[in-house]
Amino acid sequence: xxxxxxxxxxxxxxxxxxxxxxxxxxxxxxxVWEDGGAxxxxxxxxxxxxxxxxxxxxxxRPSEGRVLFDGEDVTDLSTERRNIxxxxxxxxxxxxxxxxxxxxxxxxxxxxxxxxxEARVAETLTMLGLEGRAxxxxxxxxxxxxxxxxxxxGLVRTDVRAILFDEPLTVIDPHxxxxxxxxxKKIHERFSHTMIYVxxxxxxxxxxxxxxxxxxxxxxxxxxxxEQLFDRPRxxxxxxxxxxxxxxxxxxxxxxxxxxxxxxxxxxDEATITAAHARGxxxxxxxxxxxxRPESLLVVGAGVNTDDDPHxxxxxxxxxxxxxRHSLVRLRLxxxxxxxxxxEGAAIPEAAALRFDPARTLLYANSLLVEANx
Amino acid sequence: MKVQNNKAWLMVLPMLLLVAxxxxxxxxxxxxxxxxxxxxxxxxxxxxxxxxxxxxxxxxFHNALQRTLLFSALILAIEIPLGIAIALAMPRRGIAVSxxxxxxxxxxxxxxxxxGTIWQVFGRVDIGLLGHGLASLGIDYNYTQNTFxxxxxxxxxxxxxxxxxxxxxxxxxxxxxxxxYYQAARIDGASRWAIFRFxxxxxxxxxLLIAVLLRFMDSFMIYTEPFVVTGGGPGNSxxxxxxxxxQMAVGQFDLGxxxxxxxxxxxxxxxxxxxxxxxxxSLDNDAASEQGRH
Numbered sequence: 001x002x003x004x005x006x007x008x009x010x011x012x013x014x015x016x017x018x019x020x021x022x023x024x025x026x027x028x029x030x031x032v033w034e035d036g037g038a039x040x041x042x043x044x045x046x047x048x049x050x051x052x053x054x055x056x057x058x059x060x061r062p063s064e065g066r067v068l069f070d071g072e073d074v075t076d077l078s079t080e081r082r083n084i085x086x087x088x089x090x091x092x093x094x095x096x097x098x099x100x101x102x103x104x105x106x107x108x109x110x111x112x113x114x115x116x117x118e119a120r121v122a123e124t125l126t127m128l129g130l131e132g133r134a135x136x137x138x139x140x141x142x143x144x145x146x147x148x149x150x151x152x153x154g155l156v157r158t159d160v161r162a163i164l165f166d167e168p169l170t171v172i173d174p175h176x177x178x179x180x181x182x183x184x185k186k187i188h189e190r191f192s193h194t195m196i197y198v199x200x201x202x203x204x205x206x207x208x209x210x211x212x213x214x215x216x217x218x219x220x221x222x223x224x225x226x227e228q229l230f231d232r233p234r235x236x237x238x239x240x241x242x243x244x245x246x247x248x249x250x251x252x253x254x255x256x257x258x259x260x261x262x263x264x265x266x267x268x269d270e271a272t273i274t275a276a277h278a279r280g281x282x283x284x285x286x287x288x289x290x291x292x293r294p295e296s297l298l299v300v301g302a303g304v305n306t307d308d309d310p311h312x313x314x315x316x317x318x319x320x321x322x323x324x325r326h327s328l329v330r331l332r333l334x335x336x337x338x339x340x341x342x343x344e345g346a347a348i349p350e351a352a353a354l355r356f357d358p359a360r361t362l363l364y365a366n367s368l369l370v371e372a373n374x
Numbered sequence: 375m376k377v378q379n380n381k382a383w384l385m386v387l388p389m390l391l392l393v394a395x396x397x398x399x400x401x402x403x404x405x406x407x408x409x410x411x412x413x414x415x416x417x418x419x420x421x422x423x424x425x426x427x428x429x430x431x432x433x434x435f436h437n438a439l440q441r442t443l444l445f446s447a448l449i450l451a452i453e454i455p456l457g458i459a460i461a462l463a464m465p466r467r468g469i470a471v472s473x474x475x476x477x478x479x480x481x482x483x484x485x486x487x488x489x490g491t492i493w494q495v496f497g498r499v500d501i502g503l504l505g506h507g508l509a510s511l512g513i514d515y516n517y518t519q520n521t522f523x524x525x526x527x528x529x530x531x532x533x534x535x536x537x538x539x540x541x542x543x544x545x546x547x548x549x550x551x552x553x554x555y556y557q558a559a560r561i562d563g564a565s566r567w568a569i570f571r572f573x574x575x576x577x578x579x580x581x582l583l584i585a586v587l588l589r590f591m592d593s594f595m596i597y598t599e600p601f602v603v604t605g606g607g608p609g610n611s612x613x614x615x616x617x618x619x620x621q622m623a624v625g626q627f628d629l630g631x632x633x634x635x636x637x638x639x640x641x642x643x644x645x646x647x648x649x650x651x652x653x654x655x656s657l658d659n660d661a662a663s664e665q666g667r668h
Contacts, residue, residue: 059557080563092558094572105572106562153562 002069002161002194004033004056009065011051025051027218028065033162035070036192038185040209042199044241048218049198053164056196057084069161085154086164090171091146093138100125100134102149103156110157124156127187144172144180155187162194169204181208202242214238230293231360236367239291245328248297248338249364252290254281259290259363262334264313266290267358271372281365289364296360297340299329301349312353320348407633425634435635437610438618439642442594445528445614449593452533454586457540462574464545475545478538490602493531497603517604521611524604528612531599536589543585547578583654587647594643615639 010028026048033039041049054060056067058079066075074082094102100121107117125131128148133141138149147168154163165184169177185208188195199205205212206226213223214237221235222228233239239247250261254276258265268276281288299317306312313333320342321328327342331354342348363370408425410418429435464474484492497517499505508515517527551573559569575582597616600606606613606621613621619639623632 054557057561059560079557079560084561086557086561088554088558090552090554092555094576096576097572105564105568109563109565109568150558153558 003035004162004194004196005068005071006031006033006052006056007066007068009055009062009067011048011055011060011062011064024218026055026062029220031213031220031223033194033196036194038188038195038197038208038210040197040199040205040212041215042202042205042212042241043215045200047215049200049215050166052215053086053166053196053198056162057086057164058082059086083157083159083161084164085151085157085160085162086166087147087150087154087168089167091143091150093141093146093149095137095139097138098135099130099138099141099149102138103152106153106157120156120158124152127155128152128183144176147172147180151184155191160193162196165195165197165199167199168197169199169201177204178207184208202244206242214241216241232362232369232371233291234369234371236289236291236364239293239362243293243295245294245339247291247293249289249291250333250336250338252288252363254288254363256282259288259361261290262336264334265310266292266313266356266361267311268361268363269358272361272363272370275370275372276363276365279365279370281363281370286365287367289367291362291364291369292338292356292360294328294339294341296357297338298355299331299340299342299348300353300355302351302353306353306355309355311358312355315352315354317348317350317352404633404636407629408637411630421630425630426638429631429635429638434618435638438613438615441612442614442616445525445596446590446593448529449532449536450586450589452529453537453540453589454582456533457537457585458544458578458582460537460541461544461548461578462570464541466549475542478541478545481535481538482542484535486598487602489531489535490599493527493599494603497527519608521608524608524612528600528603531603532593532596535599536592540585540589543581544578547581548574551577579654583651586654587650590650591643591647594646 006029008028008030009026010024011026012023013025041052043049051060055062058067058074058077062075066073068074069082094105097105103121103124104117107120112120121134122131125134128151130145130148130152133145138146141149151163151168154160169180172180181204184195184197187193197205197208199208206229210225211223212226212229214221214229214235216235216237222233222238224234229238229242233242233247236247236249240249252259252261252266254260255265256277257273258267260266276282300306300312302312302314306314316332318330318332318337320330322344323341325344327344327346327348329340329342329348331338331340331352333354340354409420409422411421411424412418460478465471481489496502497505497515499509499516505515505517514520515523517524555573555577556569559573564572595616596614597620600612600614601617601620604612606617615635616639619632619635622628622635
């Protein structure tokens, strides 16, 4: 097991056309993955997640920067010598071999003694719950057992420094996904391998990982716990990508004490206002946005009580969708659309107002969160 | 079930006619000849299995059969491993792929008799590049007089002509292997041999079976090239079954024995192809279940 340090790492594919604005598949970054951490690498398809993963495992050599394992430079080492295990999107099994032989394969290739191999294989079979199927041909298994074998070929090695997963549950039946994920989680708790789990599915990322790394367009936007990503997304993309529905992002200006959306003032908390002043956002002319989660908005009836409340603003109700336990209320504020979650069954007032919580109303300058030490 | 529309038969009719005219009727004609004798004037009389017994007992048939079997065995032993090796060495991307594919396809596009003529001239000691070249190096090479030289010439010719087929089939199998298998193999630390044995070979096994069957049947039925190059000689040393058959049917006009020999020839090919197929498809199952017992 090892900590992984990507030092000033960037990658551009040789074939990418020179004319495009950004030649990088992976923009230069510096990132440390702590020893024993369970990380999820979350981002939309084509954002560079797999490129990053293949650089860590050594299947791809970065065009610039170094890869350090526990401080040791492994950039020039082959995948095999890096001692990395990787599970791919589609299960890879050696068709002609049995389940047990598949698990023994990486050990045999490393010239281990057959008694040691047998013991390790037996242990791994138990771990994966495949004891009874050791002598079955790998080809005859279904997709999720095959994927277990792919994982098992990593677990069987005692010396792996990290296990990388590249969207490993894509081809698994939905009802088995949570089961495999729970098993992965257990394996992590028991052996505390450093694990990096690539996915575009936020539920997978948030349930698997201690820390989620959100990527978009070749850059890492934020690294944080699921709570941090949900409550204080550092980038508007993180806010809209995580959550269902995602964060509302509205164009606004800053008048020195509140965010102004199409002439309507939205309250901000003290820390944000101080930070905004420190950066001179009232006059700087940078593009500003206000971000607020549908979960932190409250739809109330407009009236005398709300008209005087600075936290409430009048809105137009455009429609209501039933999401089961909640209703999704589509609203218009000024000329911009947003949505709010409303408890199931509660009536939606005809003349509606929205109550904003200043602590949960975030200000973004050039898509980046405005915060005290930002 | 009741037949709803008898017009459907009209749809099947063209294909039935085609198969009947091209396969069934000629085959039945051969069967007809093989059990009868004639002295001309379209008068036939029944002889039963006499021709079959005669052919099977004749030394001429045994010798031709042995030569053909040996030829096919040598062809398979050379072309299959060589074809796999070339397919493995071929590039997977870039413009080199098209170049290699065209180069490989070229020999396949040349008609059989042209191939024969090319090699017949190529090997001639007086004017041929190969024959004259070898002679000027002091090597005693003459395919018209020396049995060994005749065989070497025919085998090299066939290898030159048909290895491409094996290459193309194997290559198509190899390029269909997803990249992720090779990545997994690198992570598992597999050697080059292990990658071939456990990833590439299992994945190309099906096309390889087709390659083996095609090359076996083709080489077992080879006629045009040896006929053009050696004419079956020197002596009878390259008289394969097909050449023997044509000599018997057209040269000597022994229609009865020739028909009997055709049918025996046909049955041998059918039988051997079936054996190849069965062995190769069950080999894999046996291998896996045997490894499983360890």
